[in-house]
Amino acid sequence: MSAGPAPASGPSDLLVAWTALEAVVPGDRLFRSRRLDRPRSIDLRVGLRETDGAPCLIARPEGDDGGLTLFETAGLRLSRAADPGGNLLVLSLEEPSRRDLFAEVCSDVLRALVRSEDDGDTDLLPELSARLAAWRAFLRDQSGGLSRQELVGLIGELLMLEALLARSVDALALWKSPDDGLHDFEASGHALEVKTSLGAARRLHISALDQLDAAGLASLHVAHVRLVEQRDGFTLGALAERIAGQLASDRDRRLFANALLRRGLAPGPAEDPGPSVRDDGAEFYAVRDGFPCLNRAAVPAGIADATYQIEVQALTGFRADAGDVMTALGGQD
Known part of the structure; x- marks a missing residue:
C-alpha cells in the first residue's frame, strides 16, 4: 500500500517518514511505502515491512538489477522481494536498536543517487549498487571508527x-x-x-x-x-x-x-x-x-x-x- 510522495532526504526526514507510515492502514502487500520526490530516475521508496514494521528503503529497478550483491551485516540486510508490481530491492533494518544508523545509511545513499542524477545520469542502478557495496564494506569492517x-x-x-x-x-x-x-x-x-x-x-x-x-x-x-x-x-x-x-x-x-x-x-x-x-x-x-x-x-x-x-x-x-x-x-x- 502506498501513500503520497515523501520529501525525505536527511536522516531526520527519513525517521519522520517511517513514523508517519506507522499510521497508515495496513494492506495486503509486503510493504507500506511512500515514493521519494528525488531521485526521479528510479522508483525509490521509504517503507515499512508489513510483517514486523521494519523500516526499509525500497527500489523498483526497471528490468534486471544487474546481479547486485545481497548482504546482511551490522543489522542491515539487502534482499530481493517479489511484488505484484515487479521485483524489488529492499534495504531493511533487522536490528531495531540501529535505527539512527539505518537512517544515516539510507540518507547517504539518497544523496549519492541525487548527485548522480544531477550530473546527468539516468541509469542510477550502478550508483545504487556501488554505494551499497561501499556501505557493506564499511559496516563489515568497522567496530567503532578508524583508530x-x-x-x-x-x-x-x-x-x-x-x-x-x-x-x-x-x-x-x-x-x-x-x-x-x-x-x-x-x-x-x-x-x-x-x-x-x-x-x-x-x-x-x-x-x-x-x-x-x-x-x-x-x-x-x-x-x-x-x-x-x-x-x-x-x-x-x-x-x-x-x-x-x-x-x-x-x-x-x-x-x-x-x-x-x-x-x-x-x-x-x-x-x-x-x-x-x-x-x-x-x-x-x-x-x-x-x-x-x-x-x-x-x-x-x-x-x-x-x-x-x-x-x-x-x-x-x-x-x-x-x-x-x-x-x-x-x-x-
Whole structure:
C-alpha cells in the first residue's frame, strides 16, 4: 500500500517518514511505502515491512538489477522481494536498536543517487549498487571508527594518491587498498606498499606475510610517508576534500567517495577529525634480494601468518628514486 510522495532526504526526514507510515492502514502487500520526490530516475521508496514494521528503503529497478550483491551485516540486510508490481530491492533494518544508523545509511545513499542524477545520469542502478557495496564494506569492517593509527595510515595513502594524480588523471584506478588489495597501489605488475609514521619512527609495521612478497611482481616498493603533527596542518577530511577537487570528473569524485567509504572513512563531518599534520616527505625502498622481510617461502611450514616490524635504518641500502617508482606505476615522467 502506498501513500503520497515523501520529501525525505536527511536522516531526520527519513525517521519522520517511517513514523508517519506507522499510521497508515495496513494492506495486503509486503510493504507500506511512500515514493521519494528525488531521485526521479528510479522508483525509490521509504517503507515499512508489513510483517514486523521494519523500516526499509525500497527500489523498483526497471528490468534486471544487474546481479547486485545481497548482504546482511551490522543489522542491515539487502534482499530481493517479489511484488505484484515487479521485483524489488529492499534495504531493511533487522536490528531495531540501529535505527539512527539505518537512517544515516539510507540518507547517504539518497544523496549519492541525487548527485548522480544531477550530473546527468539516468541509469542510477550502478550508483545504487556501488554505494551499497561501499556501505557493506564499511559496516563489515568497522567496530567503532578508524583508530588514530588507521587515520594516519589513510592520510599516507591519500598523499601518495595525490602525488600519482599529479602525474596521471587516471591514478585513482591504481588505489587497491579500498578493495582489500594485497598492496596499496598496483598497476601492470608494479606494486607499492605505503607505511606512514606520525613523528619520529624507527620501525615500519608489516601486517601480513604476503605484504612484502615480491614473487610474481615486476617490482615492489615500500613508501615511508613521514607526518609531523602541527596545529595549522591538514586533517584527513581536509585532504580528502582537496583530492576530490583535483579529480577530473564527477564520476571520479563518486568513485573516490565510494573508495573512502570502503576504506573505512564515514561520510560527513567526523566527531573526531583526527590529528592535524604536515607532510614531511617520503622515502622509497625497493623490495629486492636482501631486503629485510618475511614471506611464506622464508618461514617454517605451519605458520599461517605473521606481523613484524622492520628497522628503518636497515633500509638505507634499498633506497629507490621516487620518480622511477611513480613512473613504474603509470605516472608520466
